[in-house]
Amino acid sequence: MFAMAKQKKEKKPKRPFFSYSEEKMNDAIKAVRENGMSRKTAAKTFEIPRSTLIRKLSGAVPLKRKMGPRTELSPAEETLLVDWILAMARKGFPVHRTNLLTTVKKILEATDQEVRYVTGMPGRSWFEGFP
Structure with a gap:
């Protein structure tokens, strides 16, 4: 006889994630x-x-919504790093990836922050996500 075709099970619509501001x-x-x-x-x-x-x-959940992993550098440290990169570029010395990652490693060591990287310095994904 005829084989019955399997019917796909309809998926429930997903609940909206953060449907509020x-x-x-x-x-x-x-x-x-x-x-x-x-x-x-x-x-x-x-x-x-x-x-x-x-x-x-x-108080079980923070009032400010913050997603993703914690940042490695504080906002002040990131601003300082961006200012340093721009100053170096203005002087004709562009900061390359290796220089930036090494500098970040030194900042983390100097501030005694827990380093979550195998090599002790941020990797490619951190570099690509840096402002």
């Missing part, structure tokens, strides 16, 4: 803390997940 979340937190609005009403009014609002209000 930080501004809406901050407004909801302010409404609950300062205006006495209930958490449920604030979640509906500002169109944010109630469970997330509750976790942020309790």
